[in-house]
Amino acid sequence: MHTNNKISSLGIARNLACTLAVAISAYTIPVVATAQTSASSAAKMEMGANASGDASMKMRKSMDDMHEKMGQMKMTGDVDHDFVMMMRSHHQAAIDMAQVEVDTGKDAAMINAAKKIIAAQKKEIAQFDAWMKKHPMK
Template sequence: EEMKHDMSKMAMGAQSPATAGYEAAMKKMHKDMAIKYTGNADVDFVRGMIPHHQGAIDMAKVVIANGKDPEIRKLAEGVVKAQEAEIKQMQDWLAKHPAK
């Protein structure tokens, strides 16, 4: 196990484009999910889920650009389509239900 840990440290120097993409997407998603809570469960859920869904879209685009497996690429394309539609739905809802 110790050797495995050392190997992972070495691999970080030669980061693949996919790994860099995933790390950037995760960093952005976590930063954007750090919202100030309003106390309104519905509003807070939607405000947190929008960046969460955007993170899923960003990660799906990484595998679309770098992945090899056709099944996973197709899955990722479906994730993009579904999550974009849900983001729009949440943004529309949020516009009608501003935090008080």
């Protein structure tokens, strides 16, 4: 009787081990497949984020360049000339940033706004240039 209990216990243990193995494989196969799909999706999202990140970096660079140029400008003491020089750099940075939006943006309303900004800023830069031509520094 004692031996039959061992055999019976061994059979139950085997059945339990098989059931557990089936349960684990039923769980892990979809998890592995999901992980692979998630990794693929994550890679695609990262590629998209990198493209967006590159565009954002271009915008940041235009701002940094503007700040550097404006920081290096020597103030003349003539507020009109100083204003025109500073605003010209400021407007050029706006054009540069807006062009990144036109080139890489996804939202039609923002792309349209960027196009309007480019046109307006170019017009104002032309006005600044014309003013500077009429009012050269002495």
